[in-house]
Amino acid sequence: MSETLLKVDNLKKHFPITGGILQRQVGEVKAVDGISFSVKKGETLGIVGESGCGKSTTGRLLMRLIDPTEGKVVFDDKELTDLSASDMRKVRRDMQMVFQDPFASLNPRHTVERILEEPLIVHGMGNAKERKKKVRELLEVVGLSSYHAKRYPHQFSGGQRQRIGIARALMTRPKLIIADEPVSALDVSIQSQVLNLMEDLQKEFDLTYIFIAHDLGVVRHISDRVAVMYLGRMVELADSEALYQKPMHPYTQALLSAVPIPDPDFEMERKYLTGDIPSPSNPPTGCAFHTRCSECMDICKTDRPEFREIEEGHYVACHLFNDKG
């Protein structure tokens, strides 16, 4: 598990804000503001943060569903930001997305067979008979039955619909799946079934995952490493075990305080998040978390902390660690 499949370098997405009669640009929302990370083959990277932190925009940037303002994305040795639209379409065969709301992402007027066939048609893979065979195979793989192929999305439960969304993502045999809050819309009891399925499929299909969630509890078991985002930037990135056992950034600590901890030996001072996440169109100066941080110092209000490796493989952006580099 050492080969790098995806490398992201200083990725930014700034959306213009326009106003006035002439609709001139009056500001910008820095939805993603300079993030860098890499993902190894076979790894699961969890990306976590509150809504508005830029995690879903990151997922869409990686797929190039939107173009970045700045930065590079190298996937499978190809620099995606340089590719033409038609070359990018070819690459998407190897990188697929699973969305939060399976109902909204499945065309209600199409049968499951038609929905699952579509990625194969788009990428010119197989003839009609081969495609139908593959649809039936994939339905079984995700725990549904081949007779479900003729049904419509509304005839399924939420959990089943997400299984269809996962089957659709698998149709082209991708290398990378970006799952954007894939279980957030599901009941807790169904969430673990879908997470277990995704773990099994990872082994069976040799998949690499980027798993986006707003809750550190959800990504805990599935992730090898976890990145925490706040207002468009990464504030902490570490191996799962290190992040859950020894979170360093006050924001991660506050997010973890909201997660029930099954380990009775694990002790962490509970920190609670107060206030709302500030507007990304007008982020606080210095450390963007300073308006909500219980450890805030004077320097935090003026100087933005660097994202630095504090321990091996454990990156943190916080002035509390300035003297430990």
Ligand code: SF4
């Ligand atoms: Fe808190 Fe300062 Fe660290 Fe930001 S840099 S998280 S305000 S201690």
